[in-house]
Amino acid sequence: MAKDLVRESQIEKPSNSSSVLEAANIDFSYENGYKVFEDINLSLNRNEFVAIVGPSGIGKSTLLRILGGFLKPDKGSVYLMGKKINRPTPDIVLIHQSIVTFPWMTALENVMVSLKAKHIPNDKAEEMAKEALETVGLQGFEDLYPKEMSGGMRQRVAIARALAADPLVFLMDEPFAHLDELTAEGLRQDIYNILFSPDTPLKGVVLVSHNLTEVIELADVIYILNNVPATVVGKVQVDLPRPRSPRSEAFNRLLDSLYNYLTPPKVKKP
Numbered sequence: 001m002a003k004d005l006v007r008e009s010q011i012e013k014p015s016n017s018s019s020v021l022e023a024a025n026i027d028f029s030y031e032n033g034y035k036v037f038e039d040i041n042l043s044l045n046r047n048e049f050v051a052i053v054g055p056s057g058i059g060k061s062t063l064l065r066i067l068g069g070f071l072k073p074d075k076g077s078v079y080l081m082g083k084k085i086n087r088p089t090p091d092i093v094l095i096h097q098s099i100v101t102f103p104w105m106t107a108l109e110n111v112m113v114s115l116k117a118k119h120i121p122n123d124k125a126e127e128m129a130k131e132a133l134e135t136v137g138l139q140g141f142e143d144l145y146p147k148e149m150s151g152g153m154r155q156r157v158a159i160a161r162a163l164a165a166d167p168l169v170f171l172m173d174e175p176f177a178h179l180d181e182l183t184a185e186g187l188r189q190d191i192y193n194i195l196f197s198p199d200t201p202l203k204g205v206v207l208v209s210h211n212l213t214e215v216i217e218l219a220d221v222i223y224i225l226n227n228v229p230a231t232v233v234g235k236v237q238v239d240l241p242r243p244r245s246p247r248s249e250a251f252n253r254l255l256d257s258l259y260n261y262l263t264p265p266k267v268k269k270p
C-alpha cells in the first residue's frame, strides 16, 4: 500500500495545487448504469466555505461522497492538499443531517470517542474534548446526556466530536435540516466562526443544502449543479459582508438569481 501511495504522488499532478480539496473532470455512474455526473470540476480553497445547490436528485449528496473518497469516480480525480485520494481519510469528515450522538454517553464522552479512537491518552483526550465543546459554545454542559439537550445542542456535540478529530475538511450534508428554524438559525450564526476559529486546523467546508437562504448566509462560493448527467452550470462568488442579513436588498437579489438557475433539469440526449 505504501508503495502505491509513493507511485501515485509521483505521477498525479493536480491541476490547481493551491486548492485544499479539488475535484477534477469527474464522471460518475451508479452500478445500475445511471450516469449522475459528466465533467464536474470543483475547487475548495483555503479558509473557504463552498456550498453546492441544485434540484432534488441531481447528485449533491453523491458529489459529497465522491469528495470524501467514499465513492470512486469513473473518470477524473479528487485531490486533498494536492494529493490524489482514493479512499476515505481521517482528514475529511462527513457530517450528515441526522444528528448522531450516543445516548448513553455524556456530551464530554461523546466527543472523547473520536479521540480515544486515535489512541490519545484519557487525560489528554478529556482536555481536548473540553476545548472542542467550548469552541462550539457548550462550556458547562459537558456532563449532560443527549436526552437532556435540545436538537441544536446535540448537533453542536456532533460538530465538536468531528472537530476534535482535527480534520482538514468538513463535508456537511444538510446539517441543519432536522432542526427547528430558530435553532437552525442560532447554529448557522455561530457555525462560520466556530469552523474557522484559530483553534481548529480546519481549512475548508463544503455544504450541501436545499435552503438557499442558508446557503447565501454561509457560503463564500456557491456551485450550482443541473442537468442529467449533472454538470456545474454556475459558480457564484458571494461577497456580502458578514454577518449577512436575509432582509438586505443585495441578499434578496442573489436569492432571486439562484432560484432562476434552479430550473427543472434537462436530460441530455444520448
Ligand SMILES: Nc1ncnc2c1ncn2[C@@H]1O[C@H](COP(=O)(O)OP(=O)(O)OP(=O)(O)O)[C@@H](O)[C@H]1O
Binding pocket: 030, 031, 032, 034, 036, 054, 055, 056, 057, 058, 059, 060, 061, 062, 063
Ligand atoms: N445507490 C444508488 N444507486 C443508484 N442510483 C442512486 C443511488 N443513490 C442515489 N442514486 C440516484 O442518483 C441521483 C443523485 O442522488 P443524490 O442523493 O446524490 O441527489 P441529491 O441531489 O443529493 O438529492 P436530494 O436533493 O433529493 O437530497 C438520484 O437520481 C438518485 O436516485
